[in-house]
Every structure is written in C-alpha cells, then in structure tokens.
Amino acid sequence: MSRILIVFALLCAGLSILTFGSYASPNDEHQGANDSSVQQVNLVVQWNRTLLAIVRTPGAQPATVHPTRSFAILHAAIYDAVNAIDRTHRPYLVRLSGVPRDASEEAAAAAAAHQVLVALYPAFQATLDAALRQSLAQIPDGNDKVEGIRVGQTVADRILALRSNDGSNAKPIPYVFGTAPGDYQSTPPNFPPQPQFTNWSHVTPFALERASQFRPGPPPALASDSYGDAFNQIKSLGIVNSTTATADEALTGRFWNGAIQNYWNEISQTFSQAHGLTTAQSARLFALLNLSLADDVIAFYDAKYTYNFWRPVTAIRAADPGINPETVADPHWLPEVGKTAPDSSYPGAHAVISASGAEVLISFFERDHAEFSVTSEVLPGVERSFTSISAAAEEATLSRIFGGQHFRFDLTTGQRLGRDVADFVLDNFLTPAHGKDESDDK
Incomplete structure (x- = not known):
C-alpha cells in the first residue's frame, strides 16, 4: 500500500x-470576483x-x-x-x-x-x-x-x-465472444479473455432517464459502401508504421491514446483558472462536465453491448471479399498504438466523451474560440495546441482512426451520442434559479 x-x-x-x-470571457457571469492578476x-x-x-x-x-x-x-x-x-x-x-x-x-x-x-x-x-x-x-x-x-x-x-x-458494485456480466462476421471478438495481439465493463449499462445514470435514452441505430451492414469506405480508411491510416498516414497523424493517434475523460478534466481546469472562476462557478462547470461524462460512459456501454460490433483489427484480419468486394484481408494487421481497447467498437468512447466535453465547455463559456495547449496522458511532456474547443474535440475523435482503434462511423455516431447526453444535462440540471430562493422560506 x-x-x-x-x-x-x-x-x-x-x-x-x-x-x-x-481568451476573453463572453460575459460578467464567468468573470472572477477579483480582477487582480493574482488569484x-x-x-x-x-x-x-x-x-x-x-x-x-x-x-x-x-x-x-x-x-x-x-x-x-x-x-x-x-x-x-x-x-x-x-x-x-x-x-x-x-x-x-x-x-x-x-x-x-x-x-x-x-x-x-x-x-x-x-x-x-x-x-x-x-x-x-x-x-x-x-x-x-x-x-x-x-x-x-x-x-x-x-x-x-x-x-x-x-x-x-x-x-x-x-x-x-455488481460483478461484470460474463461475455461470450461471437464467431460470425461482424461479431465482437477478443483482439490481437494480447487477446483479453473478457471485455471490460460488461455490466456498466446497468449502473443508474446520474442525469439520463435510462442508459438507452439516446441509443443510436446500428452500424452499417458489412456489405454496404459506407462500411467498405470506413474499413479501407482505417486499414490504410491506422496500421502500425502506416505509409499513408503523415507523421503528425500517427503522433495524434498516440497522443490521445489515454483515459479521454482525464484530458477533458485537465482542459476544464485550464479554462477555469484562465477565467478566474469563482468557487461557485467552478463547482457548476465541473459538475456539468462530469455528470455528462459519467452518463456518456453508461450510454455508450449500453450501445456497445447492444450491437457487439467487431473492432477494426478483427475486421481487417478476417475480411471476406465475398461479403464486400471492397474489403480485402490483411492477416497480420495491427493498430498503430499496439493493443486495442478491450470492448466492442461501436460507438467510439473518445468521440462520445470529446463531443460531450466540448459541448459543456462551449455552452458554459458561450464561445468556441480559445488558444490553449493540452499535454498527453501517455506521452510525457508532449503538447498539442488548439485555437478552439471544437478543434480539440475533433482531433481527439479522429485520433482513434490514426491509432487503429475505430471505424469512422463509430466516431460520427459517438459524437451525436455525446452531444445528446451533454445537451440533456445542460437543459435539465444545475439551471439558474428563478425568483425567490425556496430555501429562504425554510
């Protein structure tokens, strides 16, 4: 210990x-109580x-x-x-x-x-x-x-x-991997015996009415053009030592390959301090952010274990041109970041959480533009700089293609889910009090 x-x-x-x-604050509500440079x-x-x-x-x-x-x-x-x-x-x-x-x-x-x-x-x-x-x-x-x-x-x-x-505190639900094309299977090179958080969709949400409240529709059919396009995109860009991804794209895939909720909490810390938020303002910002992120995870695990869609590494190694002539197998393919997260592919967690985090910050500060830098959770000392909140969210999302983790449709669906969750929290929780405070009468 x-x-x-x-x-x-x-x-x-x-x-x-x-x-x-x-990054000037858009209104007085988000100004610190003290205008001094020393906060x-x-x-x-x-x-x-x-x-x-x-x-x-x-x-x-x-x-x-x-x-x-x-x-x-x-x-x-x-x-x-x-x-x-x-x-x-x-x-x-x-x-x-x-x-x-x-x-x-x-x-x-x-x-x-x-x-x-x-x-x-x-x-x-x-x-x-x-x-x-x-x-x-x-x-x-x-x-x-x-x-x-x-x-x-x-x-x-x-x-x-x-x-x-x-x-x-419930025990994870034992998972039986599928064997048919499109079924989620344990992924090389480490082949985890069980996926993670198989029970998490059964956790009581913090704000949502139920885990499936914003459940997306299914991923595209394996025979579809949209699947074939996404397959070939990640096959080319997400492979280890890709010859088509730029050096910066490969770095992007590695940079964001950590616990994505930590990045957004760090970004929010920077914004809170830069604006000199009061204790009450910071308390509300971090509550809105983390209620949204917690329900993001509950919601995306509901979708992941509803659709049980295979990860790109499995799909590329087991591709069958008889199902989709645009998909050709590479039995030795591995992702740029080495291992694959041990859960099913659809939707992508980074996309959900980044869209949600950005939605909260843009809503709270009432603007998107900002000049800031982010330090990687997994590459010590490596920073990337941005000129808007949405740009950071988009890069974090696309990093999962460059890292060899997710199909593009995992990400676009994840972004919609993240925005839906955040908008629900923002519209229904921690809203301004109107009129006389009820607690004054007690």
Missing part, C-alpha cells in the same frame, strides 16, 4: 500542465487534481468501476454543497435548509471533496486528510468556516448514500 501512496504523491507533484492563451487557489480545481492523481495511480481504481463515476460523485457533492450557500442555481440532488449566506463556500467545497474521496478511496485517507488540512488552512478561521465544513460533510454523506446502490 505504501508503494501506491508513493506513486500518488509523485503524481500530485507532477500533474500534467495545460497552457492557455488569451486565490481554486479549491474545486485543486480537488479535481487530487482525484486525477488518484486515478492515475496504478492499482488505485477498482478495475470493474469506471472512474467517471468517482468524478461525478465528487463534483455533485461539491456543487450541491457550494450551491447550498450560493443559491444561484438549482441543486442537483441535495437541498439543505437554514444554511447561512455567509458560510464559507471554499470550506464547503473542500469538506465535501474530502468526505467523498475518503469514502471512495479509503487507502488514501492519510494523504487526503493532509490535503484537507492544506485546503482549510487557506480559509480564515471563524463560524463561516465551521458552517461551510458542516455543509460540505452533510451534502457529501447524502450524495454517497444516494449512489450507494447504483449497480456499480
């Missing part, structure tokens, strides 16, 4: 950094970094629990705790009465975050306790601090209780 904590400490010290160019430490960002460090620590995340659940619970608790004091938007799940207006939002955020993460990652309690002490040391002592801590702990306990029987 000490080895895990050592790795965690190193990750905390060396979190990937994103840089941000000039207070944003505790929402600080605790998001703490969770990023945990999930990057080998062995810390349970293999059968998707990490987006932890981010959603963390930020649901932070948001409802801070919003119980701020009261500018509707609560997500927990409404408290009698909360003083002068309670510390920062203390509430830190206490809620600590309470959630200790419950989800008890092996890290000592490190998390130290992080809480550091957070609270930045807040002046007094009744407002004490009250903020109480609010944060209370909300966190309620959020944790509400998610305690959400199906995330």
Whole structure:
C-alpha cells in the first residue's frame, strides 16, 4: 500500500500542465470576483487534481468501476454543497435548509471533496486528510468556516448514500465472444479473455432517464459502401508504421491514446483558472462536465453491448471479399498504438466523451474560440495546441482512426451520442434559479 501512496504523491507533484492563451470571457457571469492578476487557489480545481492523481495511480481504481463515476460523485457533492450557500442555481440532488449566506463556500467545497474521496478511496485517507488540512488552512478561521465544513460533510454523506446502490458494485456480466462476421471478438495481439465493463449499462445514470435514452441505430451492414469506405480508411491510416498516414497523424493517434475523460478534466481546469472562476462557478462547470461524462460512459456501454460490433483489427484480419468486394484481408494487421481497447467498437468512447466535453465547455463559456495547449496522458511532456474547443474535440475523435482503434462511423455516431447526453444535462440540471430562493422560506 505504501508503494501506491508513493506513486500518488509523485503524481500530485507532477500533474500534467495545460497552457492557455488569451481568451476573453463572453460575459460578467464567468468573470472572477477579483480582477487582480493574482488569484486565490481554486479549491474545486485543486480537488479535481487530487482525484486525477488518484486515478492515475496504478492499482488505485477498482478495475470493474469506471472512474467517471468517482468524478461525478465528487463534483455533485461539491456543487450541491457550494450551491447550498450560493443559491444561484438549482441543486442537483441535495437541498439543505437554514444554511447561512455567509458560510464559507471554499470550506464547503473542500469538506465535501474530502468526505467523498475518503469514502471512495479509503487507502488514501492519510494523504487526503493532509490535503484537507492544506485546503482549510487557506480559509480564515471563524463560524463561516465551521458552517461551510458542516455543509460540505452533510451534502457529501447524502450524495454517497444516494449512489450507494447504483449497480456499480455488481460483478461484470460474463461475455461470450461471437464467431460470425461482424461479431465482437477478443483482439490481437494480447487477446483479453473478457471485455471490460460488461455490466456498466446497468449502473443508474446520474442525469439520463435510462442508459438507452439516446441509443443510436446500428452500424452499417458489412456489405454496404459506407462500411467498405470506413474499413479501407482505417486499414490504410491506422496500421502500425502506416505509409499513408503523415507523421503528425500517427503522433495524434498516440497522443490521445489515454483515459479521454482525464484530458477533458485537465482542459476544464485550464479554462477555469484562465477565467478566474469563482468557487461557485467552478463547482457548476465541473459538475456539468462530469455528470455528462459519467452518463456518456453508461450510454455508450449500453450501445456497445447492444450491437457487439467487431473492432477494426478483427475486421481487417478476417475480411471476406465475398461479403464486400471492397474489403480485402490483411492477416497480420495491427493498430498503430499496439493493443486495442478491450470492448466492442461501436460507438467510439473518445468521440462520445470529446463531443460531450466540448459541448459543456462551449455552452458554459458561450464561445468556441480559445488558444490553449493540452499535454498527453501517455506521452510525457508532449503538447498539442488548439485555437478552439471544437478543434480539440475533433482531433481527439479522429485520433482513434490514426491509432487503429475505430471505424469512422463509430466516431460520427459517438459524437451525436455525446452531444445528446451533454445537451440533456445542460437543459435539465444545475439551471439558474428563478425568483425567490425556496430555501429562504425554510
């Protein structure tokens, strides 16, 4: 266990950094309360970094629990705790009465975050306790601090209780690989014995009414022209040491070949700090983002294990011109990034999450243009720069072709699914409060 904590400490010290160019805020709502160039430490960002460090620590995340659940619970608790004091938007799940207006939002955020993460990652309690002490040391002592801590702990306990029987602890459903053309099969070169997260579509969504709410239609038939075109595109561009992909395209495939939700949390941290968002604004941004991403994963696993469509590496090695004369087999084909993610192909996770993350950020900041850089999760120190949020999302999506992971139709369908999920969250959750705050009457 000490080895895990050592790795965690190193990750905390060396979190990937994103840089941000000039990007004026579109309206006063998203301006920081202090116009000074020196901003207070944003505790929402600080605790998001703490969770990023945990999930990057080998062995810390349970293999059968998707990490987006932890981010959603963390930020649901932070948001409802801070919003119980701020009261500018509707609560997500927990409404408290009698909360003083002068309670510390920062203390509430830190206490809620600590309470959630200790419950989800008890092996890290000592490190998390130290992080809480550091957070609270930045807040002046007094009744407002004490009250903020109480609010944060209370909300966190309620959020944790509400998610305690959400199906995330269920054992994965045993999977039987298919054998017919188009069926998902274990992929070379490592041939995993079982795919991942076969039960995840049965987890209770955070915002969606059901996992299948935006389930897409099926992938194209193997005999279709659209399948043949997508097949030949990835066969040419996604193979290891491709002679048709440019050096930059091959780098793109490798650059984004990490946990895609981490990239979008990092991007959001950069935007939050660059805009000097208040604690309440940051709490809402990260809650919107991570409620969307958590439900993205539930929704795309519903689709993946509904259609059970084969991965490109299987399709290319087993292609049959008798089914589609445009598809010719290459029995030795392997993807640029080496291995294939251990789940079925349709739709593509990177596409879903990137479309969703971009939708949330563009909606929140009310513009797409931004000059910023992203550091890779898997290529230490390697950055790529962008001039818009949508450009980053598009590149992250197309990277799965260059990495040899997904057909183009996996990605276009995934983008629609991601936007649908994010739009549902944005339209129905954490919306502005109108009129007199109900909690004032209690």
